[in-house]
Structure formats: structure tokens, C-alpha cells
Amino acid sequence: MDDSMTQSPTKSAHGGHVSTGPDQASGEKQTQKALYITIFLVLGFLTLLEVFVPSVYSAEYSGNTKMLILCFLAILKASLVAMFFMHLDHEKKWVRWIACMPIYMGVAVILIMLESIYR
Amino acid sequence: MSDTNAATIDHADLPSDDPHFGKATGGKIAMWMFIAQDGMSFGGLLFAYGVLRGTANDWPVPAEILGIPLTAFATFLLICSSLTMVFAVLAAKEKRQADLCKWLGATIVGGLAFLGIQAYEYTHLAHAGIGFTHSAVDGVPINSLFGTTFYAVTGFHGLHVLSGVIYLTCILKGAMAGKYTQGGLSFSPVELVGLFWHFVDLVWILVFTFIYLL
Numbered sequence: 001m002d003d004s005m006t007q008s009p010t011k012s013a014h015g016g017h018v019s020t021g022p023d024q025a026s027g028e029k030q031t032q033k034a035l036y037i038t039i040f041l042v043l044g045f046l047t048l049l050e051v052f053v054p055s056v057y058s059a060e061y062s063g064n065t066k067m068l069i070l071c072f073l074a075i076l077k078a079s080l081v082a083m084f085f086m087h088l089d090h091e092k093k094w095v096r097w098i099a100c101m102p103i104y105m106g107v108a109v110i111l112i113m114l115e116s117i118y119r
Numbered sequence: 120m121s122d123t124n125a126a127t128i129d130h131a132d133l134p135s136d137d138p139h140f141g142k143a144t145g146g147k148i149a150m151w152m153f154i155a156q157d158g159m160s161f162g163g164l165l166f167a168y169g170v171l172r173g174t175a176n177d178w179p180v181p182a183e184i185l186g187i188p189l190t191a192f193a194t195f196l197l198i199c200s201s202l203t204m205v206f207a208v209l210a211a212k213e214k215r216q217a218d219l220c221k222w223l224g225a226t227i228v229g230g231l232a233f234l235g236i237q238a239y240e241y242t243h244l245a246h247a248g249i250g251f252t253h254s255a256v257d258g259v260p261i262n263s264l265f266g267t268t269f270y271a272v273t274g275f276h277g278l279h280v281l282s283g284v285i286y287l288t289c290i291l292k293g294a295m296a297g298k299y300t301q302g303g304l305s306f307s308p309v310e311l312v313g314l315f316w317h318f319v320d321l322v323w324i325l326v327f328t329f330i331y332l333l
């Protein structure tokens with residue numbers, strides 16, 4: 001949520017105040033593509049991990065552990081998509097606040113789940 | 120808005136810095152507001168699902184009824200289509216029309232494949248006895264809300280994928296006419312459809328966990 005993020009050196013070209021030569025622009029393009037591919041690979045790996053978690057932690061013996069791990073993985077994956085594919089890392093805080101609005105529904109769901117666990 | 124390809128963008132056409140929204144265009148702010156309210160719609164559905172499942176005495180284990188490997192593959196397909204979508208936005212910013220059309224086409228194919236898998240899954244489940252208002256496994260009735268919530272949540276998401284495919288097809292038509300590769304902010308519609316498509320992917324990540332895996 002820090003506005004200063006938008007002022008970092010890698011983002012300064014956004015405002016057009018820093019001149020970028022062809023080599024630098026080409027290098028930035030490659031970096032951007034590499035970042036996208038890295039996020040893609042991480043998402044694929046985490047999906048694979050999600051599929052194997054239920055078989056490791058069966059519902060009868062460690063339902064809570066399974067649920068916490070799966071929720072953590074899902075939120076991590078969703079955050080990666082929002083930050084890097086939807087470019088929230090480049091947005092100012094008001095856009096981020098708009099994006100964060102549905103989170104309170106998630107909090108409500110978590111409360112319901114916790115209630116069902118500890119009832 | 121990604122700025123790493125700023126050297127290829129005509130900055131004279133970009134909006135000036137806003138203290139709160141930076142260089143986000145009106146279209147982008149509107150899309151984010153739509154995404155936020157749509158996210159709350161999904162949140163409401165998942166909330167209801169959590170309440171119904173949490174208070175039920177006889178909720179079946181989803182993994183024993185639903186096909187996890189096939190759905191995991193469908194999840195991976197959507198992630199692949201998100202990658203092709205960001206490449207499409209990059210291509211539009213860099214005025215590479217042929218690449219833009221190629222990546223948009225690949226994204227559409229990914230969405231259609233996802234819908235195909237969902238259609239196959241629905242058909243299979245319906246034949247196995249999982250209906251919208253009545254569900255049974257091997258002829259033995261189970262909590263009917265299992266099928267109701269499953270079809271409501273995944274169906275609502277499926278409609279989003281279908282909308283996204285139609286939206287992408289409209290954008291592809293414009294891309295083929297060269298509308299989004301003229302420099303300046305002409306790439307903006309591609310970025311907006313990208314936001315919607317990534318949102319559809321993001322929601323599925325959560326639906327896959329809550330409806331299928333837990």
C-alpha cells in the first residue's frame with residue numbers, strides 16, 4: 001500500500017521522466033517476460049502441491065492442517081495473480097484499496113469455517 | 120499499468136499523475152470497481168457455501184465425488200491462459216499486432232478448453248446422480264445441497280469464463296483490425312480484458328480450493 005513503490009527506479013520510466021535507450025528497454029522487456037514465466041511456473045507448482053496435500057493429510061486425521069495449508073496455498077496463488085498478472089504492484093494505493101474490497105467477504109468465510117471447527 | 124515497456128509508449132498520450140490513482144485510466148478504475156463488486160458476489164456465494172457445509176451433518180467428501188485430477192488440469196489451463204494474456208498485453212504495448220492476435224487467440228482457446236472440460240464434468244456428474252436439487256451416489260441419496268452449491272458456484276464462474284471468451288473474441292476482432300497497436304493508450308482495451316480474465320483465473324483458484332479440495 002506504499003505509494004513510494006511507484007517511485008522505485010524500475011518504475012520511474014512510467015512517468016516518462018527517465019530516458020530509456022533501446023538496450024535498456026529491451027532488457028526490461030526480457031525481465032518482465034522472465035517475471036511472468038516465473039510466476040506462471042510457481043502457480044503451476046503450487047497447483048501440483050495442492051493436489052497432493054489432501055492425500056498426505058487425510059480428512060480423518062488432520063482436517064484442520066489440511067484446510068490451513070490449502071487455504072494458505074490458495075491465498076498465495078490468488079495474491080500472485082493479483083500482484084503480478086493484474087499489475088497491482090504497479091498501482092497506487094487507491095486502486096489497491098478498491099481491489100482489496102472483497103477481502104472482507106473472505107474474512108467472513110474464514111470466521112464461519114473457524115466456527116465450524118471449534119464448535 | 121505495467122511500465123517496463125515505457126520506451127515504446129508515447130507518454131504524451133498518457134494521463135497525468137493523479138495523487139490517488141497515479142496513471143490509472145478511468146476505464147481501468149471502472150474495471151477494478153467492477154471486479155471488486157463481482158468478487159463480493161463470489162464472496163457471497165462462498166459465504167453461503169461455508170454456512171451450508173459447516174452446519175450440515177452429512178456433507179460428503181468432495182474429492183470422493185468430484186474429479187480432482189481433471190479439475191487440476193483445468194486449473195492449470197486457466198493459469199496458462201493468464202500467461203498468454205499478459206503476453207498479449209505486452210504485445211499490444213509494443214505494437215506487435217501479429218503477436219497480440221496470436222496470444223489473444225491462445226487465451227481464447229484456453230478459455231474454450233476450460234469450458235469444454237466443465238461441460239464434460241457436468242455431464243459426467245449428472246449421469247452419476249449429482250443434480251442441482253437432488254443428489255445421490257450409487258443410488259443412495261446424499262445431502263442435496265452438495266449438488267446445489269457445486270453447480271451454483273462453478274456455474275456462476277463458468278458464466279464468467281464464457282463472458283470472458285466472448286469479451287476476448289470482441290477484442291481479438293479489434294486487434295486484427297489494428298485498433299490496439301497504434302501506440303499511446305490504444306492498448307488500453309487489451310489491458311482491461313486482461314484484468315477481467317485474470318480475475319476469472321483468480322476466482323477459480325479459490326473455487327478449486329473451497330469446492331473441490333477441502
